[in-house]
Amino acid sequence: MIDYGRVQKELVDCEKNKDASGVRVNPKSDNLTRLTGTIPGPIGTPYEGGTFQIDITIPEDYPFEPPKMQFSTKVWHPNISSQSGAICLDILKDQWSPALTLKTALVSIQALLSAPEPKDPQDAVVAEQYIKNYQVFVSTARYWTETFAKNSSLAEKCWIDLSQVRKLVEMGFGEAQVRSAIESSGGDENVALEKLCSG
Structure with missing residues (x-):
């Protein structure tokens, strides 16, 4: 069963610090199972100046199961599908811990934008381009x-x-x-x- 109290608290925590971090989470529906996360593109990367939206679905066993996240803003990155927005990130899979929050997951995705892992790609075409022709x-x-x-x-x-x-x-x-x-x-x-x- 979803811990709605925890989800609500996480939304409040994100709201408090949104100007400093640029990370935001807003509900899409009244029942708090569908959310939209927003992260700024990291400075010094090709994503700088962009604002990226991420669809978040809270699963039934949250926080014991990771939230389902995928980009709704199209992004060209080895670890993000250029077709579906699916994200290849360990904390969204087997490395999730109930100690993590929606905000830490979004900050980790932002860090992934800064440090792609082309050897563990979600999008093989982008990864190949990253390795063979970086410019x-x-x-x-x-x-x-x-x-x-x-x-x-x-x-x-x-x-x-x-x-x-x-x-x-x-x-x-x-x-x-x-x-x-x-x-x-x-x-x-x-x-x-x-x-x-x-x-």
């Missing part, structure tokens, strides 16, 4: 931060599908042009292609 990884991560974590209205409307970008680039269009066309067409590949062809 391209940094540019892509920064671009995703600009696109999805700084401009929330655009982020909600348009999750750029990299396979769409690749397909249109292979047709001979420039990548920046392609990304712009996909964004301005709300992610619709056919509309983006029409825009590119009409110049």
